[in-house]
Amino acid sequence: MEKLLISKCNVDELKSLSLEQLSQIFSNDNIHNEWENYGSKIDSLKIPEMAGGVNSGDQRALYYLVRMLKPISILEIGTHIGSSTVALAMAALKNREEGIETKIISTDIIDVNDLNERYWKTIGSPKSPSKIIDSIGCSEIVTFEIGNSIEKMKMNRKFNMIFLDGDHSAKTLYQEIPLALNSLDDGIIILHDYFPKLESLWGSQAPIVGPFLATQRFIEEGTPFNVIPFGELPWLTKFDSKITSLACLVKI
Numbered sequence: 001m002e003k004l005l006i007s008k009c010n011v012d013e014l015k016s017l018s019l020e021q022l023s024q025i026f027s028n029d030n031i032h033n034e035w036e037n038y039g040s041k042i043d044s045l046k047i048p049e050m051a052g053g054v055n056s057g058d059q060r061a062l063y064y065l066v067r068m069l070k071p072i073s074i075l076e077i078g079t080h081i082g083s084s085t086v087a088l089a090m091a092a093l094k095n096r097e098e099g100i101e102t103k104i105i106s107t108d109i110i111d112v113n114d115l116n117e118r119y120w121k122t123i124g125s126p127k128s129p130s131k132i133i134d135s136i137g138c139s140e141i142v143t144f145e146i147g148n149s150i151e152k153m154k155m156n157r158k159f160n161m162i163f164l165d166g167d168h169s170a171k172t173l174y175q176e177i178p179l180a181l182n183s184l185d186d187g188i189i190i191l192h193d194y195f196p197k198l199e200s201l202w203g204s205q206a207p208i209v210g211p212f213l214a215t216q217r218f219i220e221e222g223t224p225f226n227v228i229p230f231g232e233l234p235w236l237t238k239f240d241s242k243i244t245s246l247a248c249l250v251k252i
């Protein structure tokens with residue numbers, strides 16, 4: 001990886017979560033019961049799986065995290081077809097019943113809602129991300145933005161949860177992570193497509209290398225955070241397995 005000029009990582013606002021605490025989040029009976037309703041709603045939207053977005057098991061994990069951690073502000077890098085956006089939004093909608101006004105900003109390098117390009121159609125989704133969000137009554141919760149992730153995170157905004165799922169290259173993530181850390185307010189950073197030790201998680205499927213290489217470089221440089229892969233979830237994800245490539249950064 002080429003040498004980059006990166007400001008020192010500030011982990012002061014990064015939560016200290018353990019694998020045990022994450023397991024407790026994913027085994028919460030109350031959220032299990034909620035998911036019976038909300039999960040079927042997400043399925044009814046017919047967002048295609050295996051089309052570059054998160055799978056249904058990962059959607060469920062994101063829903064549980066938002067419901068249990070109750071962030072006020074969420075930044076999603078990489079809207080794509082909105083498969084993760086809708087799970088975050090559903091959880092935020094439920095949070096509102098408890099008086100928690102969770103807001104979400106979902107950003108992508110292109111206009112995924114452009115009515116002329118109809119990007120979502122090329123991937124087989126019946127509606128644009130914005131139309132999907134409208135259909136579940138979350139238009140006041142989610143704001144869509146267009147632009148480079150680096151520039152977006154240089155803006156003076158604070159978030160309690162940041163989901164990095166845009167450009168998965170090590171070079172970009174090495175720039176995104178310090179900016180994400182500086183944008184946190186007592187929060188959590190979630191990674192998608194994290195393959196520990198660059199080993200395949202599903203048989204012969206080749207690992208995506210960027211998230212591991214970027215975070216490992218920070219760790220080797222002495223940055224005081226660790227990566228916790230979520231590993232096996234209590235429900236199916238893809239390829240008839242319970243394995244997920246979701247992970248989070250935690251303060252040491």
